[in-house]
Amino acid sequence: MNWNDQKDNRYIFTVSELNNSAKKTLENSFSDIWIKGEISNFKSYPSGHWYFTLKDEESQIQCVMFKFKNSLLNFIPKEGDEFIALGSASMYLARGNYQFQVESLEKDGIGRLYEEYEKLKTRLSNQGLFDESNKLEIPSYPQKIALITSEKGAVLQDIKNVLNRRAPSIEVNLFSSLVQGEEAEQSILNNLNLIREIQPQYKYDLLVFARGGGSIEDLWVFNSEEIALAISKLNIPTISAIGHETDFTICDFVCDLRAPTPSGAAEIISSEIFQISNSLENYEKFLNKVFFNNLNFLNQEVKNLSQRIINPLNKINENFLKLDESTLRLHNSFLNGFNKMREVINFSKRSIDLLNPNSKLARFKENIDDNLSKIQTLYSKHLSEKKNLITSYSSQIEQLNPFNVLERGYSIVRNKKRVVVKSIDDISLEDKISVTSAKISYEADITNINND
Structure with missing residues (x-):
């Protein structure tokens, strides 16, 4: 074969x-693999993507970690920090550059901690420390809690x-x-040993472990096997409140x-009491x-009754009766209202006593007593008026009574038609008239009329 044939x-x-x-x-060939190295040339672009180099003593590789x-x-x-990166090898076609696309990034040593955490979690779970059957019920109305925190x-x-x-x-x-x-x-x-010793005397309703968020190293003490075993031996309901919502520790599972x-x-502990208080x-x-x-309704009723009072004496007695009835009805209404309120207060007091929110009950009772005093004062004043x-x-009306006028020596004169004589036109000569004075009544004949 010649050279030309080979070329073809x-x-x-x-x-x-x-x-x-x-x-x-x-x-x-190199998908979903872990690599380890020191970070250098780290840059964060406005797009949110990270570009950096992972290197060791002999070599380096360009890396990219996208924003999402x-x-x-x-x-x-x-x-200069040492990291372990999970990702895949790839190539940027436009430049022919070989690079590593990072999916996850951990500080060197975190992987070992996670491994220890998972092993301990499995071992304690197999021992039954996480079983729901061993969990104590969290009290709905705790009055005294022990808090372990800084x-x-x-x-x-x-x-x-x-x-x-x-x-x-x-408390x-x-x-x-x-x-x-x-x-x-x-x-x-x-502190756990101390709480266990004094529990018979102090009788805590609840024990709470609390700490703010942090890295896995910061929270590592709550992955202690000795602490987990100590918690499991307590005869007190426990709540774990360690870190943020995404942070999990062994303490979370054993509590x-x-x-x-x-x-x-804190919101879980106080939820039932808060609802009752509201x-x-x-x-x-x-x-x-x-x-x-x-x-207000009863005041308006009394006002309406008072407006219907009129001058004639025969209505006065009737209004006296109506007023007495209204007064009695008002009095009975108040008594019924007070009795019902007392029943409600007594019922509420018994309910509150069960929960023992003493300060709330005291304020409520003071307000009721104050309102009752004000209402009784208002009622007495209004009735007196x-x-x-x-x-x-x-x-x-007594002053306008015509019989009182007769007592002063005056008389009422009526003609034969029983009409009160007011002028000369109401009588004639030889008419019979009747005369009424304070003590006697008599008749007389008209023999003379003077037009004075």
Whole structure:
């Protein structure tokens, strides 16, 4: 075969074909692999994508981590840090550059911690520490809780703020502990031993573990096997409120309930008491509204009765009776209202006593007693005014009584038609007239008429 024949049989790749073939080979052979190296030349572009180099002592590789992947991380890599990256080898066809597309990024050592965490989680689960059958019921109305957390962190204040706002009657006893570092495990264990010793005397309704968010290293003390075993031996319902909602520790699984955050734990603890407190406030507002509506209605009824009082003496007695009936009805209505209110208050008091929110009950009772006193004063004042008004009307009518005029020496003269004589036109000579004075009545004949 000569040289020309060889030239006619050869296959010539284009640059694009070669790069595409290399890209497929890389992606098929090196997909979903872990690599380890030191980060350098880290750049974060406005698009949100990260570009950096992973290197060791002898070599390096260009890496890219796109925004929709790096947004899941809770840290930004720093120059010189050692990392383990999960991803796939690929090629950027336009330049023919070989690169590593990163799917996940972990600090070197985190993988070992995760492995230890999963092994411990499996071992404790096999021992039955996570079984639901061993879980204690969280009390709906806790009155005294033990809290294991740091006295210096914001977590303590967050929990206090929530409880003071929603259920101030709950007593919180702080067992200050280290929650991070080498000495944190022994600090927590010491507090657990102390709580177990004093529980017969203090009778805590609930034990809460609380810590703010952080890295897996920061939260690692709550993955302690000794702490998990100590919690499992407690005869107190427990709540784990460690880190953020996405953070999970061994403590979360061994406790009787996991809260998403420390503030969330406080809301869970106070939920039932908070609902009852709101119900009592709403019921108090409702009772006040009904009471004052009835009072306004009765005041209007008394006003209407007083407006129907007229001058004739024969109506006065009738109005006296109506007023007495209205007074009795008003009195009975108030008594019935008071009795019903007392029944409601007694019922509410018994309900509250079961929950023991003493401060809330005291304020509620003080408001009711104050309202009752004001209403009784208003009722007495209003009744007195109406009696004085009726007495005044009776005096005026008595003064206008025509019989009182006769007592002063006057007489009433009527003609033969029994019409009161007021002028000369009402009588004639020889007519008989009747005369009525205070003591006697008699008849007379007209013998003379003077037109004076």
